Amino acid sequence: MAPSRFPYARFLAALVLGTLGGWLFYSAGTPLPWMLGPMTVCxxxxxxxxxxxxxxxxxxPMSAVIGVLLGAAFTPDVLGRLGEWLVAVVGLAAFVAVSGLVVVVYFRKVAKFDPVTAYFSGMPGGLVEMVIVGEAKGGDGRTIALIHSARILLVVMTLPFVIQWVEGVSLGARPAAGPSMFDAPLSAEAWILVCGLAGAFLGHVLRLPAKVLLGPMLVSAGVHVTGVSDFxxxxxxxxxxxVVLGVTIGARFLGTPPREILRILALSVGSTVILxxxxxxxxxxxxxIMGIGTVPLILAYSPGGLAEMSLVAIAVQTEVAFVAAHHIIRIVLVMAGAAPVFALLNRKPRP
Incomplete structure (x- = not known):
């Protein structure tokens, strides 16, 4: 977007509203206030x-910062435990298949979407990719985009409270991870910049999904795993x-008629309950089967965004690397499998 066309005043208004929403949620003691508040208000x-x-x-740029934060959760100890996650990864693959099937049927039978729109709306991940492929196959790209945006919005807004209900404890507004910028050395900001820029370049070169998030996460993880820095x-x-991520999620509905937003949200409530x-x-x-608690697995399997679910993991103080790794795998599974499975299901028999 050209600088002359950037909506400075409206973006500033969104940031002010988002910050106000974050402060209100923080004051109310809700989990993840600085993202849930802006999301809700916007x-x-x-x-x-x-x-x-x-x-x-x-x-x-904000995704790059979150990627650097997530990379800091990867340590040599985490790498040594990758083999223990095999059962969880198999379970994740089964979850993606079952949830995708059930939600596609829901959108087809209840929402009355056409087959293509229902299929790509029901995939548990990959907003941008599902919109692009869905439109190419003849689906309604606007509906697919709104459904996925609503899925992320509703999952992120409800999941902390689901965990609170499952565990029977009050999460409250947990203190955010990391030192204050007034206490952290200047090298921390320098490392954020280096990991962010190098990671964005790496993500572009490797053509990673969510490259601006995953690239910085990989570079930051490398810095921490090798012991170069523990920033x-x-x-x-x-x-x-x-705050910026929350604002952008809430603002995705701008320009859509209120009646359509409410319709999509109502349909997404049903699919979110299922998911x-x-x-x-x-x-x-x-x-x-694994003999571990359900909270890390709930966060690892939940079909919200990678950045958003990892931030929830930080908010509830569970293993961030475990959660982030499984969301990366989920995104890859959906991106790699959705289009080929659709083509297989719609293959016309030879005469």
């Missing part, structure tokens, strides 16, 4: 057609990144 603002904006160009991004920078029920069920079964 979604309401979109419904009211308020003069706000959050162009997509503002998200990549952590300052909490104020991470909180600011969460979360399957998430808890699969996490419970796999957790018993």
């Amino acid at each position: 979604t309401v603002a979109a419904l009211l057609s308020a003069p706000i904006a959050a162009p997509s160009v503002v998200r990549p 952590h991004p300052p909490v104020e920078i991470v909180s600011a990144a969460q 979360l029920a399957l998430t808890v069920a699969f996490a419970s079964v796999v957790g018993r």
Whole structure:
């Protein structure tokens, strides 16, 4: 977007609203306040057609910051335990297949979407990729985009409370990970910049999914695993990144008629209930097989965004590397499998 066309005033209004929402949620003691608050307030603002904006160009730098934060969770100890995650990964593959099938049927039978739109709306991940492929196959790209945006919105907004209910404990507003920028050395900011830029370049060269997030995460992980540095991004920078991410999620509904937003949200409530029920069920079964708690598995399987679910993992103080690794695998499974499976299902028999 050209600088002359950037909606500075409306973006500033969105940031002010988002920060206010974050402060209100923080004051109320909710989990992940600096993302849930902006998401909620900006979604309401979109419904009211308020003069706000959050162009997509503002998200990549914040995603890079979150990627650097997630990479800091990878340690030599984590790498040594990768073999222990095999059962969880198999369970994840089964979850993706079952949840995709059930939600596609839901959108076909209940929402009455056409077959192509229902299929690519029901895939548990890959918003951008599902919109591109779905449109290419003849689906309604706008509906697919709105459904996936609503899925992320509703999963992120409800999952902390689902965990609270499953565990029977009050999560509250946990303190964010990392030191204050007033206490952290200047080298921490330098490392964020280096890992962010190098990671974005690496993600572009390797053509990674969610490259601006995964690239910096891989570089940051390499820095921490090799012991080059043990830096952590300052909490104020991470909180600011969460505010911007929350604002961009809520603002995705801008320009859509309120009636259509409410319709999509209503349909997505049903699909979200299905997805979360399957998430808890699969996490419970796999957790018993592995002999571990259900919370890490719920977060690892939940079909929210990689950045968003990893931030929830930080908020509830569970193993971030485990959660992030499984979401990367989920994204790869959906991206690699959705289009070929669709082609297989729609293959015409030879005469």
